[in-house]
Amino acid sequence: MPIVPRLSAGPLILILPDLRDYDRLRSTFRWRIPERYNIAADICDRWAAAEPQRTAILEVAPDWRVTPVSFGLLRERSNRLANALRARGVGVGDRIAILLPQGRSVLTAHLAAYKLGAIAVPLAALFGVDALSYRLGDSGAKVLITDAAGLAKTRQIAEPLPDLALAISTDGAETGAEDWERLLAGASADFTPVDTGPDDPALMIYTSGTTGNPKGALHGHRVLPGHLPGVQMPHEFLPQPGDLAWTPADWAWAGGLLNMLLPALHFGVPVVARGHARFDAEEAFRLMADLSIRNAFIPPTALRMLRSVDRPREHFALNLRTIASAGETLGAETLSWGQEALGLTINEAYGQTECNLVLASCAAIGVSRPGSIGKAVPGHEVAIIRPDGAVCAAGEEGQIAVRRPNPVMFLGYWRNPEATAQKFIGDWMTTGDQGVQDEDGYVRFIGRDDDVITSSGYRIGPGEIEDCLLKHPAVSLAAAVGKPDPLRTEIVKAFVVLKPGREPSDALISELQDFVRQRLAAHEYPREIAFRDELPLTTTGKIIRRLLRDEA
Numbered sequence: 001m002p003i004v005p006r007l008s009a010g011p012l013i014l015i016l017p018d019l020r021d022y023d024r025l026r027s028t029f030r031w032r033i034p035e036r037y038n039i040a041a042d043i044c045d046r047w048a049a050a051e052p053q054r055t056a057i058l059e060v061a062p063d064w065r066v067t068p069v070s071f072g073l074l075r076e077r078s079n080r081l082a083n084a085l086r087a088r089g090v091g092v093g094d095r096i097a098i099l100l101p102q103g104r105s106v107l108t109a110h111l112a113a114y115k116l117g118a119i120a121v122p123l124a125a126l127f128g129v130d131a132l133s134y135r136l137g138d139s140g141a142k143v144l145i146t147d148a149a150g151l152a153k154t155r156q157i158a159e160p161l162p163d164l165a166l167a168i169s170t171d172g173a174e175t176g177a178e179d180w181e182r183l184l185a186g187a188s189a190d191f192t193p194v195d196t197g198p199d200d201p202a203l204m205i206y207t208s209g210t211t212g213n214p215k216g217a218l219h220g221h222r223v224l225p226g227h228l229p230g231v232q233m234p235h236e237f238l239p240q241p242g243d244l245a246w247t248p249a250d251w252a253w254a255g256g257l258l259n260m261l262l263p264a265l266h267f268g269v270p271v272v273a274r275g276h277a278r279f280d281a282e283e284a285f286r287l288m289a290d291l292s293i294r295n296a297f298i299p300p301t302a303l304r305m306l307r308s309v310d311r312p313r314e315h316f317a318l319n320l321r322t323i324a325s326a327g328e329t330l331g332a333e334t335l336s337w338g339q340e341a342l343g344l345t346i347n348e349a350y351g352q353t354e355c356n357l358v359l360a361s362c363a364a365i366g367v368s369r370p371g372s373i374g375k376a377v378p379g380h381e382v383a384i385i386r387p388d389g390a391v392c393a394a395g396e397e398g399q400i401a402v403r404r405p406n407p408v409m410f411l412g413y414w415r416n417p418e419a420t421a422q423k424f425i426g427d428w429m430t431t432g433d434q435g436v437q438d439e440d441g442y443v444r445f446i447g448r449d450d451d452v453i454t455s456s457g458y459r460i461g462p463g464e465i466e467d468c469l470l471k472h473p474a475v476s477l478a479a480a481v482g483k484p485d486p487l488r489t490e491i492v493k494a495f496v497v498l499k500p501g502r503e504p505s506d507a508l509i510s511e512l513q514d515f516v517r518q519r520l521a522a523h524e525y526p527r528e529i530a531f532r533d534e535l536p537l538t539t540t541g542k543i544i545r546r547l548l549r550d551e552a
Helices: 022-028 039-050 071-087 104-116 129-139 148-154 180-185 223-232 254-266 281-290 300-306 332-342 417-422 462-470 506-519 545-551
Strands: 055-060 066-070 095-099 119-122 143-146 166-169 201-206 216-220 271-273 295-297 322-325 347-352 355-360 382-385 398-403 428-437 443-448 453-455 458-460 475-485 489-498 528-531
Touching: 039 071, 039 104, 039 223, 039 254, 055 071, 055 104, 066 071, 071 104, 071 180, 095 104, 095 129, 104 119, 129 148, 129 216, 143 148, 148 166, 166 180, 223 254, 223 355, 254 271, 254 295, 254 355, 281 300, 300 322, 300 332, 300 475, 332 462, 355 398, 382 428, 443 462, 453 475, 453 489, 458 462, 462 475, 462 489, 462 506, 475 545, 506 528
Parallel strands: 055 271, 095 119, 095 143, 119 201, 143 166, 295 322, 322 347, 489 528
Antiparallel strands: 055 066, 201 216, 347 355, 382 398, 398 428, 428 443, 453 458, 475 489
8 A cells, every 4th residue: 555644635646655675666656647737736725625724834934933834825825926927917838937045935936837837947046147147038037036135136137138027026025026915915815727737838947057058947747746756765655654854955956846845745744944045064953953854855065064063963853764865976975974973874866957866765675775876766767878879788887868758857948959859869868977787776876978087098987086085084075077188188186175174285185195095096096186165066066067177
């Protein structure tokens, strides 16, 4: 029998059967996506009709006051917003840009967009002026929903945005922006969502831009049910009684929105919301302890920052059941830290903005292996392929690819059919990530095509070097890239952020080089090391190695 919440608002679209055996899960799983489906009707209105007072969001204010937000309130406010936007000419297919921190307002905006049949375009609060200008212009957003901080940035945009017809501020009316609360108060609380199908556009998330200009990955409403098994696997059969979800990832990123927020609400699991400008390890532990958070999605960079807190279980009454991580390879060192410091196995997952959560670990059923991402999530066909699309043999390096059709796969790049076509080799959607699959089905991530270092005939993935450097007591963060070299093609160059109290020196460079050489191999040690106060990161927490390669 499938696991369902104690209080159910009706039949769930799909759920992993309660089979604690990976092979049986793979063989018995079947997609059950309805012919008509709307994300907002599923994650909000369905629950609001059955249990309007059920908690959807727990908002944590800067002073740590906690305010529950019910499904009933979210339905009412999203209906009002949908009516207000429709009255201003917003309809099916229009793009609604959402630039807000975690909280009820960003979710309300998403729900209203889905109900209208419009396309939500989430934008990260940490985006600068140029990043916002590009995405607002490229998407042709008709509406921008933001706060005072977001408006201040958009006023600095020099390029014209001819498609942008309406700006709304949650902090009140300003020049060129309408008042959010006044807008909602003047609209009806009754709204019938547009009758959408699973392939109708719902959401556009821009790629992180690690290899060039970001592209808008357009998703249909089916993107949510497509994510569910990929969330349940690393969160070990979510939902379980007492589950409470949180992620420090911005809800504008696929990791925050689709790896946690929307799937949790589908299952009726409350989600903790706390907007913040910068991740703080002590504050994160306090939040998880004070609210008794059970399920966390924490990107690898944030996990490495959590390691700065010594013996966290002695200082914080943690009640964690699962931690999932994705976005970059986790590394054996961080996995080991999770077991020792937190008392649980961090389950790694893999995907891309275009096709997310297709590989995962699940320690509860024995699918976990250090140095590996995991295995294919039930419902997804993932392989390592050669340049001609042929499937690699076990142990052979190639490109990670996902076969279509697949409900979690994007509809295409926004207004870019050429780039969409280039993403495929036959029915395989390529990822640009190199990997190896062993005879047991585990996939080991090597690196992006352009991140892999070629030195003296060896192909070297940066992740293994970075993981090794992190084992050194002086290192807080590390990135490895290839630097052109006339003799070896490339040499390994490492960029290192030191822990507080440690100072750069030539002696430390030699020490770190010997440390890697002794633990990996002579051809893998960094022949050059540069110390930095910080590393360039995307808003999703990924290291932008392209910038480091340019510097090298």
